[in-house]
Amino acid sequence: MLKHWKELLIGGGIALLGFLAYIGYNVMPVLIVIAIGSLLLFAVKSRGHLATAGGDRHGQGRVAQQLSFDEIGGQERAKSELIEALDFIVKPEEIARFGIRPLKGILLTGPPGTGKTLLAKAAARYTDSIYVAASGSEFVEMYVGVGAGRIRDLFKSARQKAAKAGKNSAVVFIDEIDVIGGKRDGGQHREYDQTLNQLLTEMDGIHTSESPRILIMAATNRKEMLDPALLRPGRFDRHIGVELPDKKGREHILGIHARNKPLHADVELSRVAEESFGFSGAQLESVMNEAAIYAMREEEQEISHRHLSSAIDKVMMGEKTDREATREERERVAIHELGHAITAELVRPGSVSTVALSPRGQALGYVRHQPQQDQYLYTAEFLEGQIMIALSGAAAEEIFYGSRSTGSRGDFDQAMNIVRTMVESGLTELGIVDRSMMTPDSWAKISSTMLDKLMQQTKQLLLGHRQLFLRALDILLTEENLSGDRFRELMREEPVSA
Structure with a gap:
């Protein structure tokens, strides 16, 4: 019955519009309104079954x-x-x-x-x-x-x-x-x-x-x-x-994605798992895929550890860029990154994997750290060491140039986040406090106190390694990359000045 009523209404409407047009009435606005309403009704019905x-x-x-x-x-x-x-x-x-x-x-x-x-x-x-x-x-x-x-x-x-x-x-x-x-x-x-x-x-x-x-x-x-x-x-x-995988899990995931890829006999997936701390399964799959792309690009028959290391860097920071920098800028970036590397090795021996001067993503240079083991609980001493590593780039610039640059902005953000974690965990002189109790002035005071103290400690730590800076600087400016093993060898060979 309803169907017949719809047919009668439609037929009557068409007849009425025809009669109005016949007697000279402008029915175009009515037709436009009917067309728009029909389109909207059709869209609702069709999308309702999407x-x-x-x-x-x-x-x-x-x-x-x-x-x-x-x-x-x-x-x-x-x-x-x-x-x-x-x-x-x-x-x-x-x-x-x-x-x-x-x-x-x-x-x-x-x-x-x-x-x-x-x-x-x-x-x-x-x-x-x-x-x-x-x-x-x-x-x-x-x-x-x-x-x-x-x-x-x-x-x-x-x-x-x-x-x-x-x-x-x-x-x-x-x-x-x-x-x-x-x-x-x-x-x-x-x-x-x-x-x-x-x-x-x-x-x-x-x-x-x-x-x-x-x-x-x-x-x-x-x-x-x-x-x-x-x-x-x-x-x-x-x-x-479903959390981020640990080292054993990362090695398992890498092994799954390496099944259809020609790996060099010297590749150790356990080493790659160490270098990819904090990576998700999707990122690990991307590492293996990007490593294969690098090998194909260089017309190699097998994927070597060099390709995997480059792939980790790309997943972390992006592809290399073609930015042209002046020699003065390159030297400042190199000093900045060497400050990070030297402090990291002094605070966490064996943690530096690569020091690079090549621009990648938004970074003009970078230090890739290699954690010795997965860690999920942190002490105040450990977090203070992380703050010193973050501040050491700016500290190195102050030692050699007497001033800082905008390249330290991300490092300072990282240091501030660590201070915030320490405050919320009750690891500062404030003791156990609720986050809501902290006013902007309170945050500014505790952050300034901690960061100024640790910045001075970092400078004192780096002042005794000026010769190491200069020797490593020549290598970075020439080769643009310095492996962790070679960097540690330079540290062992270079006598610490007073």
Whole structure:
């Protein structure tokens, strides 16, 4: 009946417009308004089904690629927690015997590039499930109700595709869930609040006994921003941290990405893992890829450690640039970097990997440090040593030129951040204080006191190594690179002046 009424209204409208045009009435404005309204209506309807239609474009609804947990390195703890949770789907008889309620949702948290999406794909393969993926940004629109409709379509698509493929379960993965799952402030009703409400409703509607089962997985690097209703048990039951890999994990990841690459026999991945402290899995993959590019560019048959070191520098700071600098500027940059290197070797023996004068990214020169072992707890003495290393570039410039340059700006930012960490950790003369108790004047006073004291100590440390500065300066200006081993050899050969 409704369909006939629509036809009658459309036909009557067309007849009315024709009659008005016949009697001389200007119907063009009316036609323009009707055309714009029709386009808007079409856009809302077509975009309302984007979550389903976009699934074919972005890999939604496909069985996950041949990716297993064995092919994901550096996340042993996260993998074991996730596998335990997935066993609730794989072993339904066993969990029924213990009266365990299967998990509805698993939240993966951690920095970007640590493998959260890869873990979700491996989870789909482990459970022999359909894998349906979406990004949080796909559900946010200016049109009210569109995001909520896409949430409904996403879960509906997962059930339909699992049934069509003859699967007993489906994994729905939402990346960057903080986009739609942020805390509700109780203020003006917003579009993404409706989207979050719909997601909560869908999760409550997941019945663990129905077939196909739905397991929702999500990823975020800002867990603290998520709404508490989303994090409570019965929705995201398990929260799994996917952190940056340690040295053993980095070596495992490098080995995975080196399988299809011709490495030189002298390459030691353990050494590369040491030099890439703080790298994520994505960055390590980029290191291996960039090293292969360097080898191909030089028409080498194998990837050597030299290519891997250059790749680490590129991932950290960017590609080499073609900046032309005057000799005076090059000398100042070299003195600055040698100040960092000498202080680092005195404070942390064996920590310098490379001293370079070649411009890379925004840096005119750099010192790459090689930590002896991964460290996660720091004492006041250690952090003061880090501040001295950061200030030593400016200290070296003052010793040789009597003034500083703008090249120390980033070093000072780093030193200020370390001071802030020390204050918030109760490692300064202020004792244990709350951050909210610190006024701008208080921050300025403690920072000035600590940095001035450590700057004087750094100058005194460097004053006895003027001859080492001059000898290393000649090598840097000529060769532009000084390896850590050669630099330490210069330190051993050069007598310290009084």
